[in-house]
Amino acid sequence: MGLFKRLFQTKKSQLKARKYQIGLSQSAASNTSLRALFTWPLPDAFYESLEEALILSDTGIQTALSLSNALQTAIKKGRVHDAERLKETFVDVMRQRYIPAETSERPAFNVHFIVGVNGVGKTTTIGKLAHQFHTNGQSVMVIAGDTFRAGATEQLKIWADRVGCAFYAKKEGSDPSSVVYEGLEKAKSLGIDTVLIDTAGRLHNKQNLMQELDKMVRVIKRFDPDAPHQRWLVLDATTGQNGMAQAKVFHEVTDLNGIVLTKLDGTAKGGIVFSIFDEFAIPIRYVGLGETVDDLEPFDMDSYLAGWLGESF
Ligand SMILES: Nc1nc2c(ncn2[C@@H]2O[C@H](COP(=O)(O)OP(=O)(O)OP(=O)(O)O)[C@@H](O)[C@H]2O)c(=O)[nH]1
Numbered sequence: 001m002g003l004f005k006r007l008f009q010t011k012k013s014q015l016k017a018r019k020y021q022i023g024l025s026q027s028a029a030s031n032t033s034l035r036a037l038f039t040w041p042l043p044d045a046f047y048e049s050l051e052e053a054l055i056l057s058d059t060g061i062q063t064a065l066s067l068s069n070a071l072q073t074a075i076k077k078g079r080v081h082d083a084e085r086l087k088e089t090f091v092d093v094m095r096q097r098y099i100p101a102e103t104s105e106r107p108a109f110n111v112h113f114i115v116g117v118n119g120v121g122k123t124t125t126i127g128k129l130a131h132q133f134h135t136n137g138q139s140v141m142v143i144a145g146d147t148f149r150a151g152a153t154e155q156l157k158i159w160a161d162r163v164g165c166a167f168y169a170k171k172e173g174s175d176p177s178s179v180v181y182e183g184l185e186k187a188k189s190l191g192i193d194t195v196l197i198d199t200a201g202r203l204h205n206k207q208n209l210m211q212e213l214d215k216m217v218r219v220i221k222r223f224d225p226d227a228p229h230q231r232w233l234v235l236d237a238t239t240g241q242n243g244m245a246q247a248k249v250f251h252e253v254t255d256l257n258g259i260v261l262t263k264l265d266g267t268a269k270g271g272i273v274f275s276i277f278d279e280f281a282i283p284i285r286y287v288g289l290g291e292t293v294d295d296l297e298p299f300d301m302d303s304y305l306a307g308w309l310g311e312s313f
């Protein structure tokens, strides 16, 4: 872990790095063939093998090729003459793909619109986020905009009760846009700081879902033309490159400004992080590293790289 020493210097960053390390242990285990390439002198067919290993780890073909080209250039430019310097150069190349989240002031009435296909972890992520914001002293309301799936409202209610935040819902089958509108009215009247809107992952068909999301956004804009301030797509990291196709569709409707990547603690290969940065230039806001309320971490590139490459890199 020599390359990531800095992460282990303060107690706080160490705790964070450990969480990533534990969560990403399966991804790191699947990167054995990638790690094995970093010897000096470079093994035969190094770049082809690197591209193959990156594709296997879910970076997608374009990103694999561009990372490999960037490494080739960096090796030519830099004074690489041992395996340690080679690894450092690779980590730098990966690090350069990072897209930071803008750090503008948080609006007084911060509306989060959370979208994604069914089962990716939207409702769970909202519960975890509500907990973090609430713990940080913000007043939080969650709004049950998924009125389609049986039990969706109840699931969100359980999270709200656990977290101790405000909750707004109407009965199953209600028009989701009207739930959102009335929920926002209620949140305003209560002086709530942070609103998290849960949405359906599936309606009768995909076109219905996109139309409904579009309608919800228009309703939200009646409260504040800048809202929803946070338009985040939840992606299940275990779906790999399929997630990229989902992102494209949702991006067209909601103009995403954040991604939450869930289930990184599972069998996810994890390379999707780099293709998200490359293809969409959208920041990853949080990563889900487990099912409990505390298993959501703000995205940190170095902790991610250290966890993804594994301890022995
Ligand atoms: N291991 C793991 N499981 C997660 C994570 N996030 C969510 N899950 C699980 O994924 C499953 C689906 O989560 P939900 O939050 O219901 O997903 P959703 O996107 O709201 O699903 P729909 O409402 O059906 O569209 C649940 O069993 C969650 O516990 C994570 O980061 N890690």
Ligand SMILES: [Mg+2]
Residues within 6 Å of the ligand: 122, 123, 124, 146, 152, 198, 199
């Ligand atoms: Mg849900």
